[in-house]
Amino acid sequence: MTITPNSVVALTYKLHTISNGEREFVEEADQANPLVFLYGVGMMLPKFEENINGLKQGDTIDFELVAADAYGEKDENAVTQLPADMFKESGIPPIGEVLPLQDNQGNQFRARVVEVSPEAVVVDLNHPMAGQNLHFDIEILNVREATADELSHGHAHGVDGHEGH
């Protein structure tokens, strides 16, 4: 069958970011550990799904998503200072460390340390891939209909549909 809404897709991918024509490897999912997801329910980037729509087992494709269609443009204002007092117990984190933070609504997000001074730790709240174009190399390993359980849960249960979650 071909990839349509409510099918479960298993695929391998290699993800690179692209800036100034240079490709930088980010991550991959291989045959031993493919990406498995319920298609068409908003779990994946919409443009990602658009590019693989209608493909079938064995098909390969590579495509690029511009930043606006991926994780968005970088927001230069999404940089904030955390008082050094916050790190009395844990110690001041090094530049580059990613801190798991929570706002007062309970939303979790990640903040990357970009600058450290005795008074404050400056963090960047942008998604790590914000502002970057993404390049995907994909092979479709399997396409099947979602089970009733998967549809009611809104996610895939592994390649064969019988895995726990």
Ligand SMILES: [Zn+2]
């Ligand atoms: Zn489930």
